[in-house]
Amino acid sequence: MIFGPTPLDEARGAVLAHTVRLNGKVLKKGTVLDQAAIAALQAGGHGSVIAARLEPGDVPENEAADRLANALMGPLLARSRASTGRVNLFADAAGLLVVNASAVDRLNALDESLTVATLPSYVPVAAKEMVATIKVIPFAVPGPVLQVAEAQARQSAQTGPGRPGGPVLAVHPFRPLKVGLVLTELPGVKESVMEGAVEVTRDRVEALCGTLLPHERVRHETPAIADALNRLRRQGAQVLLIAGASAVVDRRDVGPAAIVRAGGAIDHFGMPVDPGNLICLGHIDGIPALVLPGCAKSPKLNGIDWVLQRLFAGLKVTARDVMGMGVGGLLKEIDVRPLPREQAANTPPPAQAPRRGRKVAALVMAAGRSRRMAPLNKLLVPDDAGVPMVTRVVDNALASRARPVVVVTGYERERVEQALTGRAVIFAHAEDYAEGLSASLRAGLAALPPDVEGVVICLGDMPLVAGPMIDRLLAAFDPEEGRAIVMPTFRGKQGNPMLWSKEFLPEMMTITGDVGARHLVGKHADRVAEVEMADDAVLRDFDTTDALKKAPGFAGVR
Structure with missing residues (x-):
């Protein structure tokens, strides 16, 4: 192909490279120039045009x-x-x-x-x-x-x-497959959770042109699950799914063992897709049998979607197929590796916000009477730069992605609010703060917007917990995958602040006495995720003068 300026006497059959506007006529780019077009160009005063001339072949x-x-x-x-x-x-x-x-x-x-x-x-x-x-x-x-x-x-x-x-x-x-679902039960699992798992699974199946058979609800035990799988096979199930009340953690766990007990085999455990890591693939007499990860209870895109799409499309899913899903398999940002404090304070947030649309509030507890540091109010003790402790704590919360930031006041309310003048916070006053920590907690929870999905509870006497540390808790937060309570740790020791899913707020509102919500952790241990931190900031609160003198930036405390 010859391209470039072309004299009009050589342009017949050439392709016009650029649009030419003439009086009463427009010759568009790509026009194959015939004698009439060339005549129009000549009449318009053009002696040549930029064009492409095709060569033989x-x-x-x-x-x-x-x-x-x-x-x-x-x-x-x-x-x-x-x-x-x-x-x-x-x-x-x-x-x-x-x-x-x-x-x-x-x-x-x-x-x-x-x-x-x-x-x-x-x-x-x-x-x-x-x-x-x-x-x-x-x-x-x-x-x-x-x-x-x-x-x-x-x-x-x-x-x-x-x-x-x-x-x-x-x-x-997509083929109109019949899908059987086994839903396992454990004491204490809410009925709404069970119903939600069925609805989400039905929506997934129907979106792929399939039909969900009447589901089976059984105890979270291998024999009961195996029997349910066989009943669903007799009803014509072409795909078998197990949604466990407790997440599967090994190929020999309750759900996978039920597949084997029902006469099947396990093909692969786990996948390089997040969310969706904890999936187990097996089969029974050629029928795919899957133990679903906890995230399958959420309608959000996760690894189970990728597997079901292939099965409904008539494609066999092998262990090698699953292991090849890693590139592009990071469907969300999850960061639970420790980050040194000096880096955390200066590290900008990742381009992809860890919350991915989740609304998590921060609740700063600043209502206490500071008895152990009397006559001083520890929250108002200034650091070496003249900044009160509570101001440092609130500034750290504001530096995180948690929004809104709610500050619970009580003792010396006016002075605390004055120390936070000009900051974008919501104040919640606990009139009965003298009754103890639970009263302040209730006041703060009641002030949260109704659309929050979780709340991170920050203590007013922990000024070393930087904003990026709070963001790391937010990044790990995923109730659908079982990470509904997120707590920081340092060398295995549990610290603060803790992040709680909204599902626990009603239970937290019933707490009484001078205690917080930490005792609920043991009751909901299967919903807890620990995030290891790089230093002990999450363990260090300062409620005495001697302790505060050892805190970075508070050496001048008297």
Whole structure:
């Protein structure tokens, strides 16, 4: 192809490279210049134009795009007509798109004149959804290049769906499978949680064109689960799911053991997808049998979706398939590794906010009478820079992603509020603060907005807990995966602040006496996640003058 300034007496049959506006006429880019167009250009005072002239063997852009599209076509694919060197390909039915990435790469590496862009592989698509586009970059493609591209596309198509490599593009339609669900029970599990798990599973199954059979509710014991699996098989289940009241933690745990007891086998435990790590894949007489991770109780995208999509599309899911899901498998930000305090204070938040839309409030407890430091109010003792302790604690909370920040006042209310003048906080006054910590806690919880999903409770005498440390607790918070109570630790010792899911707020409101909510941890141990910190800031509170003198920045305390 010859490209560049072209005298009009040589331009017949050339392709106009740029739009030219004439009096009463517009010649658009891509126009093939005929005698009438050349005459109009001459009348407009043009002696030449920027154009492309095809050489022997060159294939015009629309013809080239059309031919490559035809070579890429397969079952359940539709296409548009060629225009401006482009053809779009569409799914002809709802299903799972599988892309042969290496074949696409080979096509795109042939020559800069040809490009193929697709959706990612293994994504669900709806009927009539665009799955790929073919675009010829210049106005023509060398004939030999196009012939090689066509041959490569057809060679890939001949390998057949499901075979190594496979066609460049394939839509595997979702099948109307019957799914059996076994729901296990343990004492203390709320009925709403059980019902929610069924509804979320039904929504997943129906979105893939399937049907959820009447579910089985049994004890969280291997024999009971195995019997339920066999009952569901007799009802025609084509996929078996186990949603445990307690998360599966090993391939020999209760749920996987039930699959084996029912005559099946375990194919793989775990997956490099988060959320979704704790999934167990097995089978019983060729029927896929899965023990679901805790996150399957949430409608949010997680690893179980990827597995179910493939099963409903008629694709076998092997251990190797699961182990190959790591790239792109980080579906959310989770950071539980310790970070040194000097780095934490200066490390900006990650680009992807750990909360991913979760609204978590911070509750700063600043109502106490500070008996052990009397006559001083420890919360108002200034550091070496003149900043009161409570101000440092609130500033740390404001430096985190927790919002809103609610400050509970009580003793010396006016002085505490004055120390926080100008800060974006909500004050909640505990009139009965003298009754103890529980009274202040109730006042703070009552002031939380109704749409919060959790609350991190910060103690007013812990000024060394920096904002990024609080953010690390927020990053680990995930009630659907069982991380509904998040506590920091240092060398195995449990500290503060602690983050609580909203599901515990009613129970916390019933606490009485001079105690907080920590005793609830033992009652809900299966819902606790520990986040190891790099230093002991989460263990250090300062409620005496001697202790405060040892705190960084408070050496001048008298």
